[in-house]
Structure formats: structure tokens, C-alpha cells
Amino acid sequence: MAKKKETKEKKPAQEVNKEKKASEAKKSPEKKTVPDQKKVPEKKETKPSPTGPDEVRQRKQSENKQENSSKPAPVAREKSPPAQTKWSPRQERKQKQAKAAKQREQKRERRQERIKEKKVKKVPPAVNHFWVTYLRPWCRRHYILVTSSIALVFLLFALFLAKDTMDKQQQQPRFRHPTVTDKVTFHVNINNETSGDLVLGLYGKDCPLTVENFVKLSTHEVGYGYKGTKIHTVFPGHMLIGGDVVFNNGTGGRSAITENFEEENLKLRHLSPGTLGMVGLKNNNDSSRSSQFYITFGEATGFDGIAVVFGRILEGLEFLKKIGKVEVVGKSMRPNKLIVIEDAIHEKA
Structure with missing residues (x-):
């Protein structure tokens, strides 16, 4: 009898594990038990070894990238402060000149911005078309005639002004006469x-x-x-x-x-x-x-x-x-x- 009890008490390990899982499943009925499946090892695809020159070059580039990524990043060195130089009037003069040049450049930029902001009257399209298609090519072909005519106009205008001034000088007395009694x-x-x-x-x-x-x-x-x-x-x-x-x-x-x-x-x-x-x-x-x-x-x-x-x-x-x-x-x-x-x-x- 004693031997029968021992045989009843001793159960195989597989049965014990099954009983534990069944008790856990009763406690948590929402979870579904999935039977154990053996993991199937994935088969790795073996690439054929490169044979052409392009494939060899690509392989070398990938190896270089891997090596570069594995290398540690270079440590930045701290720059030493510049050595203090002695004060000299030449340096001060150069600084003033640089400052003045910068101010002039800023003024020039501001002036150009103001000019751009101003509303410029656009030339009518008809006038622009006439200038581009007819007048400007003609002036380029006959530039000697154009320059001589402009010079002649300026000369005539100067002569007219000179004559006008001479007439005024002749009309006005050069001195003041005494009073006539x-x-x-x-x-x-x-x-x-x-x-x-x-x-x-x-x-x-x-x-x-x-x-x-x-x-x-x-x-x-x-x-x-x-x-x-x-x-x-x-x-x-x-x-x-x-x-x-x-x-x-x-x-x-x-x-x-x-x-x-x-x-x-x-x-x-x-x-x-x-x-x-x-x-x-x-x-x-x-x-x-x-x-x-x-x-x-x-x-x-x-x-x-x-x-x-x-x-x-x-x-x-x-x-x-x-x-x-x-x-x-x-x-x-x-x-x-x-x-x-x-x-x-x-x-x-």
C-alpha cells in the first residue's frame, strides 16, 4: 500500500506543467492559450560574390562607410586665446577707417533701398516699343550724326544765352550818371x-x-x-x-x-x-x-x-x-x- 501512494504522489513533470497552465487559464479566461510552436530558423539569402567592376566598387564603398562609422569622432581642441598685442596709433587709425567704410556702405545700402521703394513712373508700352524697335537701332547705326547734332544744339543754345547776356549788358549802363538839374x-x-x-x-x-x-x-x-x-x-x-x-x-x-x-x-x-x-x-x-x-x-x-x-x-x-x-x-x-x-x-x- 505504501508503494501505491508513492506512485500516486509522484507525477511526471509534463503533467505538472499542464496542470499549472490549466489553472492559470481558469483564473484569466480572457487570455487564449496558444499552443507552443517551434521556432523555424529563417533562411538567410546568400548573395553571389561580386564579379563585375561596378559591384567591386560598391562593395569597397560600403566597407569604407562601415569603417568610418565605427571610428570614434575627433575631439575638438580648445583654441588658445590670441596673444595680446601692444596698442599702436596705426591700429587705431585702421579701425577708424574700417568703421567709416562700414558706415558708408550702410548709408549706400539705405539709399538704394529708398530709391527702390520710390514709385517709378513706368514708360508707356507704345513709347518703349518705338524706342526698342526703331529709334535705338537707328541711333546705333548713325551714332556720328546723332552726336554731332546734339553738339550743334548745345552750341546754338550757348550762343543764344551769350547774345541775351550781351544785350542786357548793353541795355544796362555800366556806371551811374550824376543827377541832371x-x-x-x-x-x-x-x-x-x-x-x-x-x-x-x-x-x-x-x-x-x-x-x-x-x-x-x-x-x-x-x-x-x-x-x-x-x-x-x-x-x-x-x-x-x-x-x-x-x-x-x-x-x-x-x-x-x-x-x-x-x-x-x-x-x-x-x-x-x-x-x-x-x-x-x-x-x-x-x-x-x-x-x-x-x-x-x-x-x-x-x-x-x-x-x-x-x-x-x-x-x-x-x-x-x-x-x-x-x-x-x-x-x-x-x-x-x-x-x-x-x-x-x-x-x-
């Missing part, structure tokens, strides 16, 4: 053929005594004067001389003022045609030309500081040119034609 009009006759008027403006504030003498001789206030006298001397292109109230040939003269006075205000200059001056105005025993006057046909700067300028022609410069064209005789400069002052009228300016 009196006017005397001479009615002159040339050989009973032509006649005209010369309106003379007198500077009473600058030359008071000379103007007073000339006005009295013009109005015959003292009983004699310029009425009926002739222009006795003509220097072509230079001046005419008249006013000899005594001999009427340029050898005499007489003042209308009894008081003695010397030449006054020699600062006024002979800078324009029609300048009126007095010849040797000195009322003394030595003076013989105290009534003679002259009128210039142009500039006569050689008489500056020598003779007294006391007036100018206001009207009648064209008639004065006619008198200047009269022919003269020899060195005496006497005109061939008789030039007479028929009348003289005075008025206040």
Missing part, C-alpha cells in the same frame, strides 16, 4: 541840308559854376551866347568843339560870369558817348576859352582829370553820329560843311 536844347543845322536837336543834361549839383556859365551863354542873358555860333572843329571818331562867342573860329571865348573861379570837380570821367565838357574854364586874364565846350563821340578817358565834365546828351545821339561823319580839311580839322547852332533853349529838369 538843367536841360539845354541846341537846334543844329548842317549846311542848310539837315537839322536836328541835341538835348543836353547838366549836372548842377556837381559843377554849379560851370553849369551857371553854360546856361547864361545859352539864354543870352549877358547879351552874347551860343546862338549863331558854329562848330569850328571836328575830330572824326573822337569829339567836336564849339562855343567861340568872340571870333567863331576856336581862337577866342568869353565867360558869362564876372567872378574868378577855377576848374571844378575833375573826378567825373569820359566813359560814354555824348559826354559834355568845358575847355579851359578859367575866368582870368590868361584864359581865352572860357566859353568853348566839346562833345565826345565815344569814350575819351585821356581827358579824365584834365577837363571838367558837367553834362551829357540825353537825346540826339543819332544826329551826333551824322555830325561826326562830316569830312574835315587837313590837319586843322575844320569841317567842309557849315555846322551852326541856330537856337538854344533852357529848361529845368
